[in-house]
Amino acid sequence: MxxxxxxxxxxxxxxxxxxxxxxxxxxxxxxxxxxxxxxxxxxxxxxxxxxxxxxxxxxxxxxxxxxxxxxxxxxxxxxxxxxxxxxxxxxxxxxxxxxxxxxxxxxxxxxxxxxxxxxxxxxxxxxxxxxxxxxxxxxxxxxxxxxxxxxxxxxxxxxxxxxxxxxxxxxxASSRMRLISAGVAGAAAVAAFALPLKLNILVGIAAAVAVCLMLEKPAKPDAGLPKSGEAA
Known part of the structure; x- marks a missing residue:
């Protein structure tokens, strides 16, 4: 610090x-x-x-x-x-x-x-x-x-x-997802700057979270675990 x-x-x-x-x-x-x-x-x-x-x-x-x-x-x-x-x-x-x-x-x-x-x-x-x-x-x-x-x-x-x-x-900003989230949050906050009470900050956070959730790929299942119906 x-x-x-x-x-x-x-x-x-x-x-x-x-x-x-x-x-x-x-x-x-x-x-x-x-x-x-x-x-x-x-x-x-x-x-x-x-x-x-x-x-x-x-x-x-x-x-x-x-x-x-x-x-x-x-x-x-x-x-x-x-x-x-x-x-x-x-x-x-x-x-x-x-x-x-x-x-x-x-x-x-x-x-x-x-x-x-x-x-x-x-x-x-x-x-x-x-x-x-x-x-x-x-x-x-x-x-x-x-x-x-x-x-x-x-x-x-x-x-x-x-x-x-x-x-x-x-x-x-050490990964592509973080760069995207920062860019989306900044752009949304600037676009909503006219909102009262600095609500543009919340708009930026919400926009970044929504975009990253859409872009994030779901985790692949562990290949080492047995599939349903297979013997352990």
Whole structure:
């Protein structure tokens, strides 16, 4: 996580600056940074809070922006179901896009619950990813809140976070199916950009999943297993 922490830090810094310059108090900015810990939904919710939008509109907007984490949590479920509920809930808070991607790239498959050494290794890997990401986001965000008047928004440092995500995405495009899914998701998200509440992200995910399911060939039966009716 260390090589991409700089991009996360730049993004967090600009989010802290943006929250203060939007009109929130320092206390509100610090509370949102520590409790929400989700840059996209923070940036989507802040203008609504400042405009005095109803609470349900703010919550619905933040929920729609973060719906991609439903997909992440469904994928991570086999990795975490052996843990008690409070640890799974804490893992949900600390997990971000980057920590999820880096963890699943390193551990593509869950392990049986009786394989304790590997389970511990996976838990340590995810905890380390999340810890580095949390520090790289929260600390610069607090610095941005404290130095909001000294860091102009036109510096565009938040774009560094996008570059970090783009770099990881390209590094994961290691097969033709992944290239196709990335292309389909990107094209669908751009085509649906006009949708409210950033629902174009969900359109991109749904389109990529649908296309890959259609293209994926079913697994061939094991030739070593006896066919129905044959003696073992």
């Amino acid at each position: 260390a090589p991409i922490a700089a991009g996360t830090a730049a993004w967090g810094l600009m989010t802290g600056v943006a929250m203060v310059k939007s009109g929130l108090s320092v206390f509100e900015c610090v509370l949102m940074t520590l409790v929400v810990f989700a840059g996209s939904s923070q940036l989507a919710a802040v203008p609504l809070i400042v405009a005095g939008a109803p609470m349900w509109v703010i919550l619905a907007t933040a929920a729609c922006v973060n719906l991609r984490f439903v997909v992440f949590s469904a994928h991570l479920r086999p990795y975490m179901m052996h843990q008690p509920l409070w640890r799974r809930m804490a893992g949900g808070y600390f997990t971000t896009d980057l920590s999820y991607v880096m963890f699943t790239a390193r551990h593509p498959k869950p392990v049986p619950p009786d394989d304790l050494p590997t389970l511990r290794a996976q838990e340590a890997s995810l905890a380390g990813n999340c810890a580095v990401t949390w520090v790289a986001w929260v600390v610069p965000s607090l610095i941005g809140i404290a130095m909001a008047n000294a860091v102009p928004l036109h510096w565009g440092l938040g774009f560094a976070g996008i570059l970090a995500l783009l770099g990881i995405t390209l590094s994961l």
